[in-house]
Structures are given as structure tokens and as C-alpha cells.
Amino acid sequence: MAVVWLDDVRADDLDLVGGKGASLGELTGAGLPVPPGFVVTASTYRAFIEDAGIDDELFSAVEVDHEDSAALKQAHETAHNLIMGTPMPEDVREEILDAYRSIGDGDAFVAVRSSATAEDLPDASFAGQQETFLNVTEEELLESVKACWASLFSERAIYYRNRKGFPHDKVDIAVVVQQMVDSEKSGVMFTRHPSTGEKKVIIEAAWGLGEAVVSGTVSPDNYVVNRESGDVETATIADKKTMCVRDEETGQTVDREVPNEKRHDRVLTDGEVARLLELGELVEDHYETPQDVEWAVYDGDVYMLQSRPITTISEDANGDDGANERTRSDGVSDDVLMRGLGASPGIASGRARIVTKLDHLDQVAEGDIIVTEMTMPDMVPAMKRAAGIVTDEGGMTSHAAIVSRELGVPAVVGTGDATTTIDDGDIITIDGDKGTIREGEEPEEKQRQPVEEARPKTPVKPMTATEVKVNVSIPEAAERAAATGADGVGLLRIEHMVLTLGKTPERYIEQNGERAYVDEIVSGVREVAEEFYPRPVRVRTLDAPTDEFRQLEGGENEPREHNPMLGYRGIRRGLDNPSIFRLELQAFRRLFDMGYDNVEVMFPLVNDAEDVLRAKEHMIEAGIDPDKREWGVMIETPAAALSIRELADAGIDFASFGTNDLTQYTLAVDRNNEHVANIYDELHPAVLKLIGDTIEACRETGVKTSICGQAGSKPKMAQFLVEKGVSSISANIDAVRDVQHEVKRVEQRLLLDSVR
Known part of the structure; x- marks a missing residue:
């Protein structure tokens, strides 16, 4: 049987229907009102890959170095193509469709959700990365089921499984198909x-x-x-x-x-x-x-x-109705200023910062206590810096409560009028167990903030006038990148987030909607922006050539180009297809609205001021104020380098050299062509002249300069850039420390030369 109905599923069927399926089956069996549905079993997935003979190839393909982003991407693509390109057996097709037609009137909208059998295992973080499709009809059902199977091998899932040493061939996946509730x-x-x-x-x-x-x-x-x-x-x-x-x-x-x-x-x-x-x-x-x-x-x-x-209830909680009225453990009565609900356990003292506007967030320093009416997602970066949270409104499922528990930061919510009772700058102590707020500071030994042990410490690094940043290819690398002590992210590529969807943007939006596409971008960028906050994160808009899109579902509609690197990519594609480009800008707008003011927008493959002005117009239409946000362009073509003064006049804040493309376009050398690889040289005098002249023009016009290409990791290039006065150098993760020391050495030499 390929399908089992939720009515027949119980907790003991976890291996057959996965965590979501088992939970829904238990609720159904208990007589609770659960929307009708069925599960395409995990054994159906297993039989599918084994009977088709793709299992050995599938598992071999994903045994890669999980720190190698290119290998990870290739593994995902291979696995995805194997599953999506293998026909579903006719008997399985008919059984799934027959089950679907039994739901509602046979034409119901359904939710199709992955339900991995290993998702409840400790550290199985990859489980949350599998796929969900909403409002699916019969026409898309079978492909959605296969896409859920394929989601078991997303880049994130492969990364986490390999990092944790969890065998890929030990994880199966079921798929829940359930009638959508059009909730009022x-x-x-x-x-x-x-x-x-x-x-x-x-x-x-x-x-x-x-x-x-x-x-x-x-x-x-x-x-x-x-x-x-x-x-x-x-x-x-x-x-x-x-x-x-x-x-x-x-x-x-x-x-x-x-x-x-x-x-x-x-x-x-x-x-x-x-x-x-x-x-x-x-x-x-x-x-x-x-x-x-x-x-x-x-x-x-x-x-x-x-x-x-609920996994956040403290072990010593007694569950009595007077939980918020308990006295201190030393028997001394609290001098309580006000009370609320203890939403996140712990005791913390600090300086109160009254936050009534988003503009106030930058006033929140490490160790302060945020006092606000109600927190929202845009406050998360500041919440990570805070020692505690207090709100006027909200309860145990409010944003403040949930995020505080996740961060391990003590929180008291629902106080009613903390923002008007407490003055900005007051020293207060909050007790997230009892829900109390007191004047003054608690002795340090009585303060409890477990999050402090979990917060990564930034390593000591050489102090340099030239900033040294880091390139990040995938959001999962953000923690490792931040640990280098880099001054920010010089290049975060959106295309890696988009390509991991397994579909072209057009196909993904067609199947999941515009909001889902924007959500994917927001989620990926936010992970990096939060890890680095308040250090800047420079995010490049989509720049995938057509041959990379052609490998995805929906790629058959991509144009065939003799040399995609010279073709339909970068800002030229964005301006030609503004429906997709505008969604990228919507993602930036949402990130700004959420408080991630450390995000910077970068447009790739510009040629002239007209490209920049058109992109700027789209920013304004998306609600992004180019005068208040940091934005700039990639200098990847000789045309852009030679037009730098016009680009500066268009209003850019920075120009970043993409030396990989700048070199190949200047020397007429395809960097992927082994026949001419010997003459590919980022240090060629012509390339260096374009870079040097651009830096000089930018210094005169007040535009910051940076380099985010591979060449930035080379000592000779770093030396040249520092001598020319570049603002920042962005290097690969494993080269950041070396570049920091090289930059320091060059700056010291220049300083000595200046005083001789």
C-alpha cells in the first residue's frame, strides 16, 4: 500500500509515516477535529528509489565534503534530478490520485508536506528544511509528492546530515497530503x-x-x-x-x-x-x-x-497558580516595581532602554534591558544584544516570549505600562521566572543568563585601517564566517539560495507563489545578517547564468546561449525581467523593516549609469530609500570601470570589484576554458590599471571601494589594493586571517615610509 489514511495512523507508525504524519494520526485517532488526509508512506519512497535502481547512485552522489559549496550544490542537483526525472510507478500514481479524489468533492485544495522519519532525532536540524506545498490541486499533486521526496536532499539537509555523520541511506521520508482549511x-x-x-x-x-x-x-x-x-x-x-x-x-x-x-x-x-x-x-x-x-x-x-x-517548561516549575507570586529564595520580600508574566526564565540586571520606535534600536547596547510595548521580528538583532526583555503587552506565545526563550534571555511580558513607568536609563532587575521587575541591580552571582555561554566570542584580530571582510556563499556558513573576526560580509550571493530551491524562480513562483519566493530570500539573508549584526552584510542580487538555471525544474524555458557568462545574467536580466527583480527588492525591504539595517544592496554586472539609474528606480518603487540605505554596484566589466564617475553621480555608496569577471572580460579569457587558463591573470597590468584608476576616482567622489573576487585573497593583490587606498578587502573564509595580517603588514610599511 502506497497510502495510509490519517484515521489509521498512530504514534507507533513513526517509521512508516514520519513525525508529522504520526502526530496528525494521533490527533485524528483521539477524535479531535483534524482536516482529512492521507500519508504517502516512507516505504513508498524507499521502494521508488530501489525499484528504479537509483538508490546507489543517489547515496553516492551526496557523500561529499559538506564544507565545499560547489560540491554540495552539485550533490543536491544530482539527487534532485535523479528523483524528479524518475517516473512514478503507475500503480503508485493511481493510488495517490484515488486517495486525493476521496477528499472533499474530489477537487479540494490540499497541503503537501514532508514528514521525515528522522526529524525527531536530536540534532536533526535538517528535518526543518524539507518541503511544504500549499493549495495544491490534482494537476500538481504527483510532482509535489516527488518534490517532497527530493527535498530530503536539499543542500541544507545534505550539509547537516554529513556534518553530524548521519547516514543518508538511513533516512526515509513520508508525505502528508491533507485538505486545506481556508481559515477565517x-x-x-x-x-x-x-x-x-x-x-x-x-x-x-x-x-x-x-x-x-x-x-x-x-x-x-x-x-x-x-x-x-x-x-x-x-x-x-x-x-x-x-x-x-x-x-x-x-x-x-x-x-x-x-x-x-x-x-x-x-x-x-x-x-x-x-x-x-x-x-x-x-x-x-x-x-x-x-x-x-x-x-x-x-x-x-x-x-x-x-x-x-512544550519543551521550554523549566525543570523546577511547580505548575501552581501562584507561580508569579513566589518570594525570593533567600526569604526576603521583593521590592517589586511592577509585575507581568514570566515568559523566559532567568534573572538579569541592566540599564533600561525604552524602545518605542525602530530608530531607538541602535541605542540598545550589549547588556541593556529592552523595555517596549511589544517586540516584532525587526527587533531581533537588538534582542540578541540585550540582557533581558520587558513588554507592555503579550503573553506566552507573543513574539517577545518565543524569541526570548530561543535566545535564552530572561523576559517579562504583559506588564501593562512598563514603557511609561520605567525611565530610560534606569537600572532594573527582571526575573523571568516570577514575572517581576525591581529597581536596582541584583548581585552578579544571582544573575542567570545561560545565553552568555552560547554566544560565540569574536576572536582578537589585527587592527587595520583597511577593513577585511569575508565572502559567504551559503547561509549555513555564517557562523563559521563570523568567527573569523571579519569586519563584515563583502559578498553574499542570492543565487545560491535560489538555486537550492531546485526550480527556476519563475517555476517556483508558479507553484508556490510570490510570497514563498520572497520568504526564501529573506530567510537566507536574515541568517547571515543576524550572525554578523551590526557588522555590514553586502548582498548581491541574482546573478546566475542561464546554463545554471537550465539544470533546474523549469529550465527548459531558459534561452540557449553560446557563452552564458557573456549573456543573460546580472542586472541586465533583472531589468529585462522586472517581475522577478522586484521580488528580490521586496525581500530587501522586508529585511530593512525587520530591523536589519546592516544589510547592503549590491547590483551585479552593470555597464553604465543607465543600468544604475534604472535599478535605483526599482528600489524606490519597492519602498527602499536609496538615500538612507547603503547600496552599490559590482565593477566586473571594463565599461563599468571606465564609467565610474558617472556611476558615482548616479548615487552609489560603494563599488566592489568582481575580479573573476573583470579579468576575463578585460583579457578576453574564458576562466572556465582550460585551453587559455595559462593566460588568465588577475594581476595583469591592464586589470590592475582599471582597478587602480577606479579606486582613485572613487576616493575623489566619496564612494567606498572593495574587492570581493578570489584575487582579494592573494597577498600581491592585497598589497596593491592597500597601497591604492581601497576601503575594504573581502576574502574567502579560510583566507581572512592571512589577509588581515598581510594588510596590517602593508599598512605598517606605508606608515614607516611616510615618516622617513
Whole structure:
């Protein structure tokens, strides 16, 4: 049997249906209202690769050096092509389609989600990287199932599995196919206080699909419910500006503005709260442990979409209703300034920083305590610097609570009026266990901030006037790159994030929608920007040649070019196909809105000022103010180098040399052609003259210069650049320390020469 229905699945079937499938089966079997669906079993995947004879080739292809990004990319492409290019057996096709036609009226929208059998293993971080497809119809169903199978071999999954030494041939994958709930309202529910275990149900709710609540893109209503009496003790009604809904014409998930008459309305009725409380009790009783539940309401019915154990309840939590009223362990009564909910355990003292506007975030220093009305995703970089968090509003599922627990930072939420009671600069102590805020500083030995041990320390590095940055190819390398002590990221390539999707941008958007595409870019860039914050991260817009796109699903529509390196790529493709380019800029806009002001935008393969001015217009249309954000261009063509003054007049803040392309275009040498490899030389006098003249012109016009090509890692090139006065050099991860020392040596020599 290729398919099993959720009605027939239980927890013991984990090896057959994976973690998601087993959880949904348990909820269904317990009589809870779960949308109907089935699971394409893990054994079906195993039979598919073995019967087709691709298993040995598949597992051999992914045994690569996980630190080699090129090898990792090739492994993913090989695995993806093997699976997607292998026909699904006819009997399996028919069984899946027959099952689908039994859902709803036979033409239902369904969610197709990966359910890996190893996803609950410790350190199995790759499990979260598998695929999900929403609003799928019969036409896309089979390909979506195969895409879920193929997602077992994404670059991230291969990387993590190889790094952890987990055998690829020991992991199977099931696929959950479940009817979509076109939610009118949705959210999350904790059946206990998630850090103290207190017997209160915390519910957060918003209009539309639950994606907005789970992702933190909307401030939901917050309800604290007494489990004994069923009374709503507090109901914080948020200003709900947006909601996620299914577009009736396209079937895609889109963002819509909440109608004005509903923005400040309470989402849940008393009856719906009572029903959720009832279901929460049933779920917790069934699993015999506190649960974190995702739910949705459609046409008056409440549905359970997912349930997982709460893992953040402290071991010493006693779960009593007076958890927030306990006295200090030394028996001395607290001099409590105010109280709230202890959302993240720990005790911290620090200087209060009142944050009422995003502009205030840069005032938050390491060790300060953020005091704000409610945190949002754009505050995360500042939250990582803070010793603790205090909010006026919110509960246990608020953004502040969730992020604080993840960071290990003590937090007190729902205080009501901390932003008006506490003065900016006051020294305060917060207790994330008891939910209290006191004046003054707690003795250091009594402060508890476990996150401090986890924060990576930046190594001591040579101090240089010329900044030394690092090139990052994939987000997974961000932590290692940051540990070099580099002054920032000189080049982060978007194309690596896009190519790992296994589809051309057009095909991916066609299947998943524009929002999903933007989300992928935001997620990848954010991982690096957060790791380096506040150090700058220079992100290059898409620059993949057509032959790389042709290897992807949808690549058959790519033009065939005799020399793709000289063809349809970089900014010329972006300007010619603005529908994709605008989505990239939307991703930058979202990152800026989220507070990642360390992100810089870089346009590749420009030729002249016209290219730059057109790109600048698109930035403005996307809501990015080019006068307030750092942005610039790659200097990869002789035309760009010779037009540098016109580019500067167009408003760029920086110019970055891509020496790989600049060399091949200057010398007419294909860098991938072994017949002329011997005359490929980044130190050729013509290349150096273009670079030197450009640096001189940029210094005169106030434009910063940098180099992000491979040549920046060479001592002779570093020496030349420092002598010419380049602003920064960006090197490969393994060369950063050497370049730092070389730059220091050259600067010292120049200093000595100047005083002789």
C-alpha cells in the first residue's frame, strides 16, 4: 500500500509515516477535529528509489565534503534530478490520485508536506528544511509528492546530515497530503505556561490563515484563560493590520489588509475560547504532557492542525497558580516595581532602554534591558544584544516570549505600562521566572543568563585601517564566517539560495507563489545578517547564468546561449525581467523593516549609469530609500570601470570589484576554458590599471571601494589594493586571517615610509 489514511495512523507508525504524519494520526485517532488526509508512506519512497535502481547512485552522489559549496550544490542537483526525472510507478500514481479524489468533492485544495522519519532525532536540524506545498490541486499533486521526496536532499539537509555523520541511506521520508482549511481565524495555543508550567491556557489569534501568527508577521490577540474556571483572565486585543488568505483566482497564499472595521475587533468569541480550552484539555490528556497546538476556525468549526510538546517548561516549575507570586529564595520580600508574566526564565540586571520606535534600536547596547510595548521580528538583532526583555503587552506565545526563550534571555511580558513607568536609563532587575521587575541591580552571582555561554566570542584580530571582510556563499556558513573576526560580509550571493530551491524562480513562483519566493530570500539573508549584526552584510542580487538555471525544474524555458557568462545574467536580466527583480527588492525591504539595517544592496554586472539609474528606480518603487540605505554596484566589466564617475553621480555608496569577471572580460579569457587558463591573470597590468584608476576616482567622489573576487585573497593583490587606498578587502573564509595580517603588514610599511 502506497497510502495510509490519517484515521489509521498512530504514534507507533513513526517509521512508516514520519513525525508529522504520526502526530496528525494521533490527533485524528483521539477524535479531535483534524482536516482529512492521507500519508504517502516512507516505504513508498524507499521502494521508488530501489525499484528504479537509483538508490546507489543517489547515496553516492551526496557523500561529499559538506564544507565545499560547489560540491554540495552539485550533490543536491544530482539527487534532485535523479528523483524528479524518475517516473512514478503507475500503480503508485493511481493510488495517490484515488486517495486525493476521496477528499472533499474530489477537487479540494490540499497541503503537501514532508514528514521525515528522522526529524525527531536530536540534532536533526535538517528535518526543518524539507518541503511544504500549499493549495495544491490534482494537476500538481504527483510532482509535489516527488518534490517532497527530493527535498530530503536539499543542500541544507545534505550539509547537516554529513556534518553530524548521519547516514543518508538511513533516512526515509513520508508525505502528508491533507485538505486545506481556508481559515477565517487561526492561531496557536499553549495548554500550560511554557516556562513555569502554570495551569493556564494561552491563546493567540488573528484573522485568516495561521501563517501570519506562526511567522510573527502580525500582532495577534492574546488570551490568558484560567483552566479551572474557564474564565478569560486577560484579553489583549491587537491592531491586526494584515492577514494571510487564499486568493480565490490563483489559489495562492497572499497578504491582504484587514478591513478597518475588523482591525481592532476581538478575534475569538467566548464560545470559541471555550471550545479551544476543551480541545486543549483533550490534547494534553491524550499525550499526557503540555502541548503547543496550531488551530484554525472555518465556518464555525475549530480544527486542530498540529500539536507538539512544550519543551521550554523549566525543570523546577511547580505548575501552581501562584507561580508569579513566589518570594525570593533567600526569604526576603521583593521590592517589586511592577509585575507581568514570566515568559523566559532567568534573572538579569541592566540599564533600561525604552524602545518605542525602530530608530531607538541602535541605542540598545550589549547588556541593556529592552523595555517596549511589544517586540516584532525587526527587533531581533537588538534582542540578541540585550540582557533581558520587558513588554507592555503579550503573553506566552507573543513574539517577545518565543524569541526570548530561543535566545535564552530572561523576559517579562504583559506588564501593562512598563514603557511609561520605567525611565530610560534606569537600572532594573527582571526575573523571568516570577514575572517581576525591581529597581536596582541584583548581585552578579544571582544573575542567570545561560545565553552568555552560547554566544560565540569574536576572536582578537589585527587592527587595520583597511577593513577585511569575508565572502559567504551559503547561509549555513555564517557562523563559521563570523568567527573569523571579519569586519563584515563583502559578498553574499542570492543565487545560491535560489538555486537550492531546485526550480527556476519563475517555476517556483508558479507553484508556490510570490510570497514563498520572497520568504526564501529573506530567510537566507536574515541568517547571515543576524550572525554578523551590526557588522555590514553586502548582498548581491541574482546573478546566475542561464546554463545554471537550465539544470533546474523549469529550465527548459531558459534561452540557449553560446557563452552564458557573456549573456543573460546580472542586472541586465533583472531589468529585462522586472517581475522577478522586484521580488528580490521586496525581500530587501522586508529585511530593512525587520530591523536589519546592516544589510547592503549590491547590483551585479552593470555597464553604465543607465543600468544604475534604472535599478535605483526599482528600489524606490519597492519602498527602499536609496538615500538612507547603503547600496552599490559590482565593477566586473571594463565599461563599468571606465564609467565610474558617472556611476558615482548616479548615487552609489560603494563599488566592489568582481575580479573573476573583470579579468576575463578585460583579457578576453574564458576562466572556465582550460585551453587559455595559462593566460588568465588577475594581476595583469591592464586589470590592475582599471582597478587602480577606479579606486582613485572613487576616493575623489566619496564612494567606498572593495574587492570581493578570489584575487582579494592573494597577498600581491592585497598589497596593491592597500597601497591604492581601497576601503575594504573581502576574502574567502579560510583566507581572512592571512589577509588581515598581510594588510596590517602593508599598512605598517606605508606608515614607516611616510615618516622617513
